Amino acid sequence: MLKNKITQSLLLGAGLAFAATSLTATAAEVPAGVKLAKTQEIVRGNGTEVASLDPHKTEGVPESHVIRDLMEGLVNQDANGKTIPGVAESWETADNKTFIFNLRKDAKWSNGDPVTAHDFEYSFKRVVDPATAAPYAWYMEMTTMINASDIIAGKKDKDSLGIKAIDDYTLEIKLESAVPYFVMMMGHTTVKPVHQATVEKFGDKWTRPDNFVGNGAYTVDQWVVNERISLTRNEKYWDDSKTVINKVTFLPIENQVAEMNRFLSGEIDITYELPNEHFRRLQKEHKEDVSITGNLCTYYYAFNTEKAPFNDVRVRQALSYAIDRDIITKALLGQGQKNAYAFTPEIISGFTPELPDYAKLTQKQRIEKAKSLLAEAGFDKSKPLSFNLLYNTSENHKKNAIAITSMWKKSLGIDVTLENQEWKSFLDSKRQGNFDVTRAGWCGDYNEPSTFLSLMQSTNSSNDAHYKSKSYDELMQQALATTSxxxxxxxxxxxxxxxAKDMPIAPIYxxxxxxxxxxxxxGYPTNNAEEQIFTKDLYIIAD
Incomplete structure (x- = not known):
């Protein structure tokens, strides 16, 4: 995606029709001479128990890893992040506002039903329907799909959404504003289709193994909550003949040391992450097993801007300034992470964020400025600031929190109580604003700066900081309307x-x-910045 995004934007931005007929959808491509193992099964660590397998009711990375194998949208990504056909064989537009997707006629659901344009029309309308309560409904607003905002706000009926099945295999989508990267956005989890008859028959229970119907390369075989999710090949998948892995199992392991030990004992093939304190040892003793790739993600702390004292920008600035990012990235992590002073990571395609003024100061200068800001806000030794820091259960997040709260205590005399919650409760607490300061991370949904910056718009339901700025909203609207x-x-x-001025969040790394x-x-995709891993593209090599 790093190179191909620019090419597509230039074509589409010039108002030229763009068709995907020159692109090729890929499955596992085993190099000549590679001997495959007799047993083609893979086990992946997945960080935590998934909140759901319904693509319209999820918002996390762990869920996306599983759903990517179970559901296929209009487009996919290849190992280099390039947008390639999924259910759509080709697409075209003349103005970046009306898009026509031509669907392949051999795509089927796991029960044998054909996948049609009507499935996508139903699914997109389901996402924006307030009754669905989709946590990522805002994503449809970001596409500027006609009437999406009003439908989500309850002002218009879902049937007025700018999407129409022209026939079984032709889908028309209309936008209110030209969006040159719209096709790229169609690779996200939220815009994957669901099987209407199954959803309507079983309701929230449609994702259970006995009920599940999907259109991806795999289907649900077994789901033992907090233990494992096992998927087996969907023989009805249109490209099943090229799939090599017969079974993939996802393990919800929150303790990175436990996950490491299970990998070293041969139980796991791919871990979700690794324990920071063991990184150097692993690099030395198991160098062939350590994988480090660039990632389109930013780790940050969000301040609850609707709650005192975090409704005071001076408090937010002081806390951000006092974080010694060098200690986090070099001493605590040390895997190649970069200090973050802007929200958008440098790996983003076609854009380089500039360092804000506070980033150009020494850490000593930042701390002095932080002390001054806190004093102005009414906090000092006689009246110390104290609050809770929320994070989701993870040893790595806990270590980051301990390090940062120690910095705040040492340099500013602040008392912080750490509060950890399991994933589902954590998401609920953030969404409802039940926190003072929270750990957060954002990974790009597509390779363009708006995938990060739109998160801070006041209308975005994933805006953890509950940041509301008319000036910021206006800037993002201007960006959307700009063709250059x-x-x-x-x-x-x-x-x-x-x-950087309002500091609703403190970017860390x-x-x-x-x-x-x-x-x-x-077949592991080492050059995919969004870390879109499709098990259908992988294979196990013989010893």
């Missing part, structure tokens, strides 16, 4: 500058993805 990439990037720079990966796993 250069002009849009100028607006993005202004948006980053405003975030830009991710790399460090994990343990068995050398026997072939």
């Amino acid at each position: 990439d250069a002009a849009r990037n100028d607006i993005y720079l202004k948006a980053e500058t405003l975030l 830009q991710y790399v993805k460090a994990r343990l990966l068995s050398p026997q796993v072939g």
